[in-house]
Amino acid sequence: MNDAAETVSDVVALVRAGQPAWAALPVSSRVRWLARYRDWLWDNQSRLEGLLMRETGKPATEAGLEIPYVIEAINYHSRRAPRLLADRRPRPHGMLAITKRQLIVQRPYPVVGVITPWNFPLGLSLLDAVPALLAGCAVVVKPSELTPSAVSAAIAGWADIGAPQVLDVVCGGADHGAAVADTVDFIQFTGSARTGRAIARTAAERLVPCALELGGKDAMIVLDDADVTRAANAAVWGAMANCGQMCVSVERVYVESAVYDEFVARVVAEATRLRTGIDMGRFTNRAQADVVRRHRDDAIARGAAELIGHGEGPTVLTDTDHDMVCMTEETFGPLLPIVRVDDEDEAVRLANDSRYGLSAVVFSGDAHRAERIARRIDAGAVNINDVFANLFTLALPQAGWKESGLGSRGGSDAVLKFCRPQAIVAARVAPARELTWYPYTPVRRAIMRRVSRLIGARGLRRRFA
Template sequence: MSIEVRSPADGSVVGVVKDQRPDEVAETVNQLREHQTSWEGGGFAERARWLRRYRDWLLDNEDTIARILQSETGKPWAEATMEVPYAADVINYYAKHGERFLTDETPKAHGPMTLTKRQRAVHRPYPVVGVITPWNFPVALSLMDAIPALLAGAAVVVKPSEFTPLATSTAIAGWAESGAPPVLTCLTGYGDTGAALVDTVDYVQFTGSTRTGTAIATRAAERLIPYGLELGGKDPMLVLSDADLDRAANAAVWGGICNSGQMCTSVERIYVEAPVYEDFVNRVVERVRELRQGTDGADTDGFRYDVGALANQAQVEIVRRHVDEAIAAGAKALIGGKATGTGTFFEPTVLVDVDHSMACMREETFGPTLPIMKVTDADEAVRLANDTPYGLSATVFSRDTERGERIARRLEAGAVNVNDVFTNLFALPLPMAGWKQSGMGARNGGPHGIRKYCRTQAIVSSRVAPRAEPMWYPYRPLRGNLLRRVTRFVMARDLKRRLGLR
């Protein structure tokens, strides 16, 4: 069976991929296992050499990948060209620091039992890592997880969304084209393909909806394999009365509308202190009115449009429902508010007079909407921002950076940007983690980003090897009592207990 991939911009067929069945998944994973041992055994320097060569291939083929990506996602050209450079940055970071992150740890003895022992914590990769990715950033999300796993010594199989498999398949095919060992591959298909992957790999990294992530976590738990989840979000922006309103408005529009609002970390709701509310709203509407929505086509030098299409019709219906229900409940659309043109375009929309009874303020919209709510003060903004089952990221705007950081510490989110949006995504030394229903575990985070794909093995060696240890058989009264006195003397922290007087 095959899958037709259609452009969301006009519905035309832009490619066809295979719907790979569970038996094909199992066969592929078994083949990866056969090659993983030598990949791990070759050492970090050799793995980094291949990743750097792959980086060069990606950059050499960047335009081709971006054109394919644009055809299947409806992104404007400016956004279609963001993903390969991001993957290159991840390669550079982990290729440079990964060997240090994976170096054996040698803790010192903490007590008498291990004084004559050499202790090592060794980081060994999970043999095969499965990466399941969504349709919003198919290349970047696939590679940002695959790259550190490969450098850790794992083999990796990527399963992209059935809506956007073309660019990811092309990018991963470049691994073989660069001559690299067969430890990275791509499988295409519907949900059954992803389920079969969860049933066969040793570690699962999933990015997508909370509903699907919960199902994956349940199955992984049944198999007793580890997993990482980056799930949905309803990310708030807090605009305090001392904020730089021009910067805050520009950030709100880009943070909420970039990729047509289809980012887990999109600004999905905005709370503005009353004294600056009207001024802020006017600036946001002015910025949104300037946005150009349409299809860039295959132009590599046009940059004619700012906002593209939504990924599929189902997403259009979610956005439409959120906007229509809000307006029916008393909200106003100051600009936008409806689907437009052919394909899956939805106008960038600014909603006011919203409240927490509305789906647009409580459910993940994943579309080009900016609902803006007036609040009395920062305390109310924090309370409302935390009134959600999600906790992926958040944004605070205040000219007083220290105050902004104090507010950040009160927000229940895995990342908070102060006077910026999305910056944490590019801060690879910091963890990217969702709290509450926004995920489990983290990606990036310096050493964590590569060690998460490893099992830590404890190796203890005796420096001194007498015929028998004092604790070994046979048990004898004299030796046993002496051992008890010695250990008590070392363990106790006051003289009377050390001498056995208490």
């Protein structure tokens, strides 16, 4: 066993030992621990945001979004968890079930491993840890080796409030992440499609479940009846927020000809006003700057026009097409290619011409038209006249299609996916032998045939045949 595997094994064993007692607590008790943790996060907000800013290079406003987002998740899931996790007794469905008492119990996976990237270290780590804890799981978080401090400090708060030892962190590189995937009972991964495939292979070999939120190449469609000013502002924020380092960033825009020139002019004007250090942070991962530069250089070499850019800052390209890597590969940086299209059908066709399907955006002044277009887009979420809105709607699923992932966050599944439903069936009456047991006899068979027809058939002729 290497050092990484031994470290992870020790941490997993520690939280695994505490998990049965944690799961045995009433849901209301787990909710109270999360409430105390929520208060600790508020009390330590400034310190944690300072760590985020130093590690990630985020501007203050963006660093300030992560903890309130996590706290909203705590509040939302804590309200719903008692009902979601309550025992359920379904009504008998037919003849064979009438004499049975049915019960569904939600049993948590013992240990959940949450493996997270560097772009939203706190938000993504705790967004998954919180519902898993409410479900009764123990959780081990493995943050990116580029951003370990803020996550470690936040998880240390769980011990500070005296909570049961069911939440911990392991820091390190890819070998630590692989060790987590090799050890836990449920793998929650957010990151690249390449690493996600490796996680999925490990999960398949071990026959443990996994949920994967992977890359994106999100498209925006701007129709000829759109509010162009709002659409342009949304495009710039959607492409440049967090220095473009978001899986749901707007990475390509398709604009109908009638409003194309106005849209491009407004995007350029808005992007030109962005201020370094206030609106725009730096790359958290310097290697990502090389990816952005490669996408930009390839596009220009193939005939794209660069309206602003010439460096690592906000870059706007026009005259782009799907022969360019900036239109097909995930850029994960502040680069925005814009394409003129003849009509909405061309826009939808190009938006769907991607191996990714995380989310998308449609701008139109006609609500019915916008929804009709949204229903044609192959993505797990579509925002109409908005951007990133689905991230803040915790009641809705957040699921990637195609190579953008497996499983989902949000909604009821956020808590229930960390549970295994257990069916418990008990006899209401207990004769010495059931009608369906041995010995088989013509009389019993005739009774079963008659009763099953009375209950299951429709129409008098078939019921009494």
